Amino acid sequence: MRIGLILTEALGGLRRNISMVVSVVLVTFVSLTFVGAAILMQSQIGTMRAFWSERAQVVVSMCSTLSESPNCVDGVASEEQTDAVRTALDGDALRPLISDVRFETREEAYANIVEQLGEDKASLFTADTMPESFYVTLKDPSQSQVIVEAFGGQTGVEQVTDQLQYLEPLFSALTVATYIAVGIAALMLIAAILLIGTTIRLSAYARRKEIGIMRLVGASNRFIQTPFVLEGVFAAFLGSVLASAAVVAGVHFGVDGYLRGRVPFITTWIGMQDAAIVVPVLIAIGIVLAALSAGFAIRRWLRT
Structure with a gap:
């Protein structure tokens, strides 16, 4: 009631x-x-x-014919310089941080450009002008600065790019x-x-x-x-x-x-x-x- x-x-x-x-x-x-x-x-x-974060990679781009970086004074990265980066990525210091490494050749890079821009716009480039690159996937994306510091000033490396920084x-x-x-x-x-x-x-x-x-x-x-x-x-x-x-x-x-x-x-x-x-x-x-x-x-x- x-x-x-x-x-x-x-x-x-x-x-x-x-x-x-x-x-x-x-x-x-x-x-x-x-x-x-x-x-x-x-x-x-x-x-x-x-x-x-799970998919972002650190890209180590080697010098190409179009590179203007101070690390590329000798022109296109030599095979020895590319092997030096590959060896460092496989070394004991960096391997524990890395879950996967994919190497992209000049031909693969040009094919990607054609796919993204179309054949007309991609005709401004050739496979010889494209850089070879290492796509590094880290176990912990917050450790990307380690890769940047490891290769940022190395001869033959044009630039090291953390893809996640573009999303920040x-x-x-x-x-x-x-x-x-x-x-x-x-x-x-x-x-x-x-x-x-x-x-x-x-x-x-x-x-x-x-x-x-x-x-x-x-x-x-x-x-x-x-x-x-x-x-x-x-x-x-x-x-x-x-x-x-x-x-x-x-x-x-x-x-x-x-x-x-x-x-x-x-x-x-x-x-x-x-x-x-x-x-x-x-x-x-x-x-x-x-x-x-x-x-x-x-x-x-x-x-x-």
């Missing part, structure tokens, strides 16, 4: 403050959508980093975007908390006579507070559900329906399983923040 009375009071409060409830729902919806987007974006960054600007940009989303979400959550507290206080003020009667008949503060807390929790729950729906729709239509087909060089995308993890997190955040905000607001009002 007491539960029924509490629910009746809560629903009555929602009807009396419908405009404020809608405001709470919308603010919670927007803020938690940003939170969900930030979580998914960070998950996407982690997925991409793990995928490319992308990861950095995405991380900054995540921080921006988190910042906006934090501001919106603060606005939602303040709005919930204001709504509860206005609702309590409108029902001050009822609260006074409840106190006179011996109702406990917990019994008086519970309907107001439920009002805030219900409004925040609706906003959380809408935010969850927006996150799921974004993954389904934005990632699966659009980005997978339009950005083919990224093969690892977040999916619905990631959205399914985010949904309960958003709902929990909404409910907990609303309960704390409403409980604090009504407790302070009852003390006045």
